Amino acid sequence: MDKTTHFFGTSVFGQLISLIDSKIITASAKKHGSDHYVKKFKTKDHLISMLFCSFAKCTSLREVSGAMLGLSGKTKHFQLNHIPKKSTLSDSNKRRDCDVFGEIYNKLLKQYGHYISDSRIKDVINKQVEIIDSSTISLFKDILKCVGRHPKTGKKKGGIKLHATINVDETAPKMVWLTSAATHDHVLLNSLKHNANTIYVFDKGYNDYKAFDKFSQTDTGFVTRIKDNAAYKTLNDCKIEEHIHSGVEKDEIIEVQVKYENNTRPLKLRKVQFYDRNLKRRFEFLTNLFEMRADLIAAIYKLRWQIELLFKQLKQNFPLKYFLGDNENAIKIQIYCALIANLLMTVIQKTLKRKWAFSNLVSFCKIHLFNSTLTHLLF
Incomplete structure (x- = not known):
């Protein structure tokens, strides 16, 4: 039988793995x-195995292990030192702290930030705009019982909610939090860093007057939508300049009440009413x-839709x-590796000379994951 030449040189998967500096993995594992x-x-073998799962779109631990065992003797080109059995991978997904994968993701984002940045928005707004949103990943009711709840209706709200912040001039999440689907969005506002040079943009599901008060005290900007049932008092109607786009219908200074444990204090905010002609919505x-x-x-605020495209x-x-595990840690590892x-x-995509959707x-990468003779078509 003729010997295959597919594994001479570095495969597509090997070149993808080479983008991850081993020092990042070592430092994260040590921390x-x-x-x-x-x-x-080790952590590196675990990461490579789970990335293989993401790129090859495997649907079970047996499929991941079986496919990699089939590559026995041909794994050096993508730096895998130990091919896991199904039980080994299952045990590691359960026992190895998922936060190490989150650490690796954040370090990679810092390393490659200049590749995914687009500074055009900064020419218009001289501040850093960060978008916040969440997406729920549905789970079977028997998986992750700790992240679901049984309301009075008897229905179970199960799942993990992926919260992310993204710089408006970038195309990958900057910070990621994973919570139960039952956790209210506004809780995450307390995790944000306050900075006078930052404007946070988020949907009304994140509304929290206490957080807004802290933003105002630290000169951290925010833009959101007001809730339909919001109680407020109008203090002043601002004049709408003639050169302003006709979509602006009202510009008001309002006052809301922020409730603390021992007292209530007023907070001055601004409310802008805008009619979008394209969407025909107010x-x-x-x-x-x-x-x-x-x-x-x-x-x-319209920039917020950019993060929805990212989730899509x-x-x-x-x-x-x-999901390749029935525990919270395993599912979080899988999510981090997908990110x-x-x-x-x-x-x-950003570094290729040839334009690709x-x-x-x-x-393409999935089909030719272990081909090296075809890498010239891609790179």
């Missing part, structure tokens, strides 16, 4: 102690940016329909 008392299947925005033009407030891209190309895979593909690029 989280993820390789303590581990003889063979929006009411809430902000603490008193000096900014009213039409720019509306324009900033992630779900289409690295779908999380099949890492998405980031690596984004970096590849993201979905086409992911499909």
Whole structure:
């Protein structure tokens, strides 16, 4: 039988793995102690195995292990030192701290930030705009009982909610939090860093007057939508300048009451009413940016839809329909590895001379994952 030449040189998968500096993995593993008392299947092997799962779109541990065992003797080109059995991978997904994968993701994002940045928005708004949103990943009711709840209706709200912040001039999440689907969105506002040079943009589901009060005290900007049942008092109607886009219908200074444990204090905010002709919808925005033009407030909020496109891209190309574990840690590892895979593909897309649609690029890599003779078509 003729010997295959597919594995001479570095395969597509090998080149993707080469984007991850081994020093990042080593430092992250040391920080989280993820390789303590581990003889063979180290953090790096675990990461590569789970990335293989993401790129190959495997649906079970048996499929991951079986496919990699079939590559026995041909794994050096993608730096895998130990091929895991199904039981080994299952045990590691349960026992190895998922935070080490989150650490690796954040370090990779910092390393490749300049590849995925687009500074055009900064030419218009001289501040850093960060978008916050969440997406629920549904789970079977018997998985992750700790993240579901039984309301009085008897229905179970199960799942993990992926919260992310993304710089408006970038194409990958900057910070990621994983909570139960039952956790209210506004809790995450307390995790944000306050900075006078930052404007946070988020949907009304995140509304929290206490957080808004802290934003105002630290000169941290925000733009959101006001809730339909919000109670407020109008203090002043601002004049709408003639040069402002006709979509701006109202510009008001309002006062809301912030309830603390021992007292209630007033908070002054700005409410902008805007009619979008394209969507034929009326929006009411809430902000603490008193000096900014009213039409720019509306324009900033529209940037929030960018993160929805990111979640759509992630779900289409690295779908999380099949979970490889029945515990919270395993599922979080799988989610972090999907985010890492998405980031690596984004970096590849940005660096290629040839233009590729993201979905086409992911499909190409899946089909030719272990081919090296075809890499010239891609790179």
